[in-house]
Amino acid sequence: MARMTKPKATEDLADRLHSTAIHLLRLVRVQDAAAGIGPAQLSALSVIVFGGPVSLQDLARAEMVRPPTMSRVVDALEAAGLARRKVNSADRRAVLIEATEKGAALLHQGRRRRVKFLARHLSRLTSSELQDIDRAVASVQKALRDIRG
Amino acid sequence: MARMTKPKATEDLADRLHSTAIHLLRLVRVQDAAAGIGPAQLSALSVIVFGGPVSLQDLARAEMVRPPTMSRVVDALEAAGLARRKVNSADRRAVLIEATEKGAALLHQGRRRRVKFLARHLSRLTSSELQDIDRAVASVQKALRDIRG
DNA sequence: GCAACTACTTAGCAATGCTAATTAATAGCC
DNA sequence: GGCTATTAATTAGCATTGCTAAGTAGTTGC
Numbered sequence: 001m002a003r004m005t006k007p008k009a010t011e012d013l014a015d016r017l018h019s020t021a022i023h024l025l026r027l028v029r030v031q032d033a034a035a036g037i038g039p040a041q042l043s044a045l046s047v048i049v050f051g052g053p054v055s056l057q058d059l060a061r062a063e064m065v066r067p068p069t070m071s072r073v074v075d076a077l078e079a080a081g082l083a084r085r086k087v088n089s090a091d092r093r094a095v096l097i098e099a100t101e102k103g104a105a106l107l108h109q110g111r112r113r114r115v116k117f118l119a120r121h122l123s124r125l126t127s128s129e130l131q132d133i134d135r136a137v138a139s140v141q142k143a144l145r146d147i148r149g
Numbered sequence: 150m151a152r153m154t155k156p157k158a159t160e161d162l163a164d165r166l167h168s169t170a171i172h173l174l175r176l177v178r179v180q181d182a183a184a185g186i187g188p189a190q191l192s193a194l195s196v197i198v199f200g201g202p203v204s205l206q207d208l209a210r211a212e213m214v215r216p217p218t219m220s221r222v223v224d225a226l227e228a229a230g231l232a233r234r235k236v237n238s239a240d241r242r243a244v245l246i247e248a249t250e251k252g253a254a255l256l257h258q259g260r261r262r263r264v265k266f267l268a269r270h271l272s273r274l275t276s277s278e279l280q281d282i283d284r285a286v287a288s289v290q291k292a293l294r295d296i297r298g
Numbered sequence: 299g300c301a302a303c304t305a306c307t308t309a310g311c312a313a314t315g316c317t318a319a320t321t322a323a324t325a326g327c328c
Numbered sequence: 329g330g331c332t333a334t335t336a337a338t339t340a341g342c343a344t345t346g347c348t349a350a351g352t353a354g355t356t357g358c
Contacts, residue, residue, distance in 0.1 A: 014267035118163035129288040136285030
């Protein structure tokens with residue numbers, strides 16, 4: 001039984017992790033719909049609000065979509081008055097995308113709604129279970145960072 | 150400081166949990182694209198393969214989408230030879246949807262690819278971290294079940 | 299046996315993903 | 329300095345997936 005890892009168990013865990021993530025997001029998707037904008041726009045807006053002005057390319061990379069896709073998402077955000085394109089005087093090919101006040105407000109409001117919804121249900125768990133989740137989230141984030149970095 | 154729960158901390162955890170789930174799924178999405186069918190079809194196929202023959206309505210509910218949406222997804226699965234509609238002799242309004250051999254094979258193959266990909270990166274974590282994740286997944290699933298049940 | 303209900307489909311719209319091709323600006327080389 | 333290659337973003341066009349509204353067919357209930 002001397003083995004460095006337990007591949008079978010890890011794969012099983014990976015499967016359950018994946019499945020749980022899907023179900024979690026399906027549930028909060030209903031809450032996010034109340035924001036009035038689609039999920040791609042919401043997610044991109046989040047990057048802009050927290051990540052300051054970014055180029056379209058960086059934004060596309062952060063969201064793991066292609067530039068044309070992100071270009072259109074930014075179009076929609078601009079049309080809704082939630083973001084704006086600025087000229088990048090250092091490189092006039094590139095644009096700088098930033099959130100408007102309205103965009104930041106909408107994001108924070110949506111985040112509050114989603115988080116309250118999730119937190120309400122998490123609060124049924126014991127504090128020991130919450131601590132497990134807390135540690136697990138940190139570990140998964142670490143694993144994800146390793147992949148991307 | 151006498152309080153029943155810690156709302157602030159729970160909301161913060163909810164937010165990190167949400168964000169982590171998004172990033173996790175964005176990563177494996179790339180793997181799933183290799184299956185050659187879209188994410189909605191893949192996810193529905195999974196329900197059919199594991200859940201036996203189901204009505205369109207049940208399938209739509211399981212996937213948290215509306216019946217017309219699911220009707221079209223099943224159209225695509227049928228066109229690709231991955232699923233088929235059967236007549237329900239007990240209630241001829243309803244259909245029974247089941248996977249073909251080809252559909253089951255494709256699903257299992259895709260699952261193997263996705264799981265291997267995830268597991269490869271999870272395996273960088275310590276076994277203590279993996280145990281945290283294991284417990285956390287169970288807790289989150291429990292919380293999700295409470296919501297739906 | 300007719301009305302109401304239910305299951306599914308069809309039609310049509312919006313959002314999001316992609317690739318290929320275009321436009322504009324920068325960088326590199328002689 | 330000026331030509332070429334590269335890079336950033338956009339436009340065009342397609343497929344998928346979400347929705348609501350409306351239509352069709354079958355079942356239930358009085």
